Amino acid sequence: MGIGDVITFAVGALRGHRLRTALSVAGVAVGIAAVVALTALGEGARGYVVREFMSLGSNLLIVLPGKVETTGGMPYGGTTHDLTIDDFRELARRVPGTARAAPIATGTETVRFGGRGRSAPVIGSTFELLEVRRLEVASGRFLAPGDPEAGGSEVVLGVEVASELFGNSNPLGEVVRIGDWRYRVVGVLAPHGRSFVGFNFDDVVVIPVQTAMRMFNRASLFRILLEMESADGLEEGKRAVLELMRDRHRVDDVTVITQDAVVETFSSILGVLTLVLVAIASISLSVAGIGIMNVMLVAVAERRKEIGLLRAVGAGTGQILAVFLTEAAVLAAVGGVVGLLGGWVAVRAFVRVYPSFPATTPAWAVAAALTVAVGVGVVFGTLPARRAARLDPVRALQGR
Amino acid sequence: MIELSDVWRTYQVGSSQVHALRGLDLTIAGGDYLAIAGPSGSGKSTLLNVIGCLDRPTAGHYTFRGRAVEEMSEPERTAMRQQDIGFVFQFFHLLARLTAQANVELPMLFAGVERAERRRRAADALGAVGLSARAHHRPDQLSGGERQRVAIARAVVMKPALVLADEPTGNLDRSSALEVMSLLETMNAAGQTLVLVTHDPQLAARARRRVRMDDGAIVERS
Numbered sequence: 253m254g255i256g257d258v259i260t261f262a263v264g265a266l267r268g269h270r271l272r273t274a275l276s277v278a279g280v281a282v283g284i285a286a287v288v289a290l291t292a293l294g295e296g297a298r299g300y301v302v303r304e305f306m307s308l309g310s311n312l313l314i315v316l317p318g319k320v321e322t323t324g325g326m327p328y329g330g331t332t333h334d335l336t337i338d339d340f341r342e343l344a345r346r347v348p349g350t351a352r353a354a355p356i357a358t359g360t361e362t363v364r365f366g367g368r369g370r371s372a373p374v375i376g377s378t379f380e381l382l383e384v385r386r387l388e389v390a391s392g393r394f395l396a397p398g399d400p401e402a403g404g405s406e407v408v409l410g411v412e413v414a415s416e417l418f419g420n421s422n423p424l425g426e427v428v429r430i431g432d433w434r435y436r437v438v439g440v441l442a443p444h445g446r447s448f449v450g451f452n453f454d455d456v457v458v459i460p461v462q463t464a465m466r467m468f469n470r471a472s473l474f475r476i477l478l479e480m481e482s483a484d485g486l487e488e489g490k491r492a493v494l495e496l497m498r499d500r501h502r503v504d505d506v507t508v509i510t511q512d513a514v515v516e517t518f519s520s521i522l523g524v525l526t527l528v529l530v531a532i533a534s535i536s537l538s539v540a541g542i543g544i545m546n547v548m549l550v551a552v553a554e555r556r557k558e559i560g561l562l563r564a565v566g567a568g569t570g571q572i573l574a575v576f577l578t579e580a581a582v583l584a585a586v587g588g589v590v591g592l593l594g595g596w597v598a599v600r601a602f603v604r605v606y607p608s609f610p611a612t613t614p615a616w617a618v619a620a621a622l623t624v625a626v627g628v629g630v631v632f633g634t635l636p637a638r639r640a641a642r643l644d645p646v647r648a649l650q651g652r
Numbered sequence: 653m654i655e656l657s658d659v660w661r662t663y664q665v666g667s668s669q670v671h672a673l674r675g676l677d678l679t680i681a682g683g684d685y686l687a688i689a690g691p692s693g694s695g696k697s698t699l700l701n702v703i704g705c706l707d708r709p710t711a712g713h714y715t716f717r718g719r720a721v722e723e724m725s726e727p728e729r730t731a732m733r734q735q736d737i738g739f740v741f742q743f744f745h746l747l748a749r750l751t752a753q754a755n756v757e758l759p760m761l762f763a764g765v766e767r768a769e770r771r772r773r774a775a776d777a778l779g780a781v782g783l784s785a786r787a788h789h790r791p792d793q794l795s796g797g798e799r800q801r802v803a804i805a806r807a808v809v810m811k812p813a814l815v816l817a818d819e820p821t822g823n824l825d826r827s828s829a830l831e832v833m834s835l836l837e838t839m840n841a842a843g844q845t846l847v848l849v850t851h852d853p854q855l856a857a858r859a860r861r862r863v864r865m866d867d868g869a870i871v872e873r874s
């Protein structure tokens with residue numbers, strides 16, 4: 253009896269009970285569809301977050317003052333030197349592989365024009381920030397290139413700040429007050445979208461870094477961003493930054509994060525989230541498995557006479573076992589295929605509603621879903637199949 | 653061909669023991685036509701099941717073509733049922749979802765006969781019982797007599813040495829019963845050993861040899 257014969261026989265038996273077969277197929281299909289859809293959403297969430305991080309700019313080294321690892325008994329033990337504009341200039345010039353660099357100083361101040369005022373984060377930086385953070389200018393221009401210590405009193409407005417203060421009129425060339433200082437508006441940023449990591453660049457104002465530090469009376473920069481030419485340069489760049497800063501400050505007092513490390517962390521957290529979703533969906537699969545077991549037990553009880561007859565015409569116990577196991581596996585496999593289709597339709601529908609969400613079912617999930625479905629059928633079909641194989645032929649023929 | 657000596661079959665029913673066969677001796681030669689008669693509950697069917705290797709004697713010896721059946725393993729007895737023995741039942745036991753043709757193919761399916769070969773041999777067997785035209789009908793589209801003829805085709809399709817028929821006409825009208833009997837007898841005349849269980853004395857009278865059973869023992873041989 254070849255495998256083809258066994259499958260033909262099993263399918264024939266299943267077709268004899270269409271409703272019952274359809275219901276247990278539906279049980280497995282729901283489970284598999286849930287696994288597929290939730291995997292797609294989980295993977296989509298991961299892709300979404302990674303993409304958000306990448307939109308901050310790529311191959312970034314982020315230098316911040318202070319050392320994150322704590323030594324000694326005091327929190328932030330040891331002396332922390334200021335991260336100065338001189339430090340920035342040195343790093344930008346001497347760290348190998350640096351494509352661009354931008355300093356960041358921050359504070360919050362009220363921005364006023366006419367009678368209106370709006371409290372907004374103020375970012376002090378240089379011309380290079382535009383490229384490093386992948387910003388775009390909607391009208392006018394960004395900060396003028398040149399010496400970071402030159403200062404100046406020009407300001408670039410985030411799109412939200414601009415529309416709140418100026419409404420429909422053109423802000424270019426107007427003078428706004430930030431705190432007690434007066435600035436001339438030279439540009440407005442293009443909408444950047446609400447990023448859930450980092451600043452919301454629609455709601456900031458950008459002024460020259462030197463001016464910002466004077467205005468907020470800061471001696472230290474908030475961050476220095478270094479964009480490396482390639483991802484391969486990140487580790488070497490990081491070492492070079494630490495070495496240079498040790499030379500300048502005589503102590504390890506800066507922290508360098510690579511953006512990749514941050515992305516990696518988020519990615520792996522969301523990977524775990526996906527697995528959790530799959531685990532939850534798998535519960536419905538085990539319920540479907542119990543459904544299969546139930547249906548198969550009913551089938552074995554109902555088909556005692558058939559089993560008795562098969563034994564009488566020379567079917568061995570192993571063949572009976574194979575026939576009933578195959579029935580369970582076929583039920584589960586058909587359920588798996590239907591579930592894949594259902595899951596695929598669900599994901600497509602979701603993407604239609606939320607086009608920006610990159611939900612796609614990974615190939616490994618498809619393969620795993622089918623394998624798991626057949627596995628569920630075999631595992632939960634074993635008990636009924638063994639029961640069928642162990643029936644006493646004489647009693648079975650009598651339907652007992 | 654078949655030799656049973658001092659065969660017992662005992663069932664445990666609750667706390668008491670029921671003896672379905674009590675120290676039974678029986679010899680059946682090749683090509684024989686034996687009828688086992690007796691009232692219901694006398695052990696006829698149990699005897700047939702023991703001969704057909706569906707049931708095992710509790711005690712005693714059973715040799716089939718010189719081999720001791722009580723020493724055989726389950727796979728060996730399965731092989732015997734497959735190759736050497738054909739069953740015909742009172743209730744036909746056809747699978748309702750399969751056509752007559754597919755029902756006749758069943759024994760060959762489990763014996764691992766090739767698909768094309770199965771087709772051919774099943775068609776031949778159906779032809780031999782005069783049902784070629786009904787090959788693609790399902791059992792519920794056939795009359796009782798036709799169903800039993802399909803069952804006979806299934807019993808002989810593996811060309812077994814022995815056919816065991818348990819009340820084969822018990823569910824049939826008179827004319828169908830005669831048709832079925834003459835079919836079985838024709839096969840017997842061609843050399844196939846036939847053992848028939850019946851409680852109908854008229855039917856039993858047609859056999860070459862008769863035994864009458866009562867309460868698990870043979871009470872009359874003729």
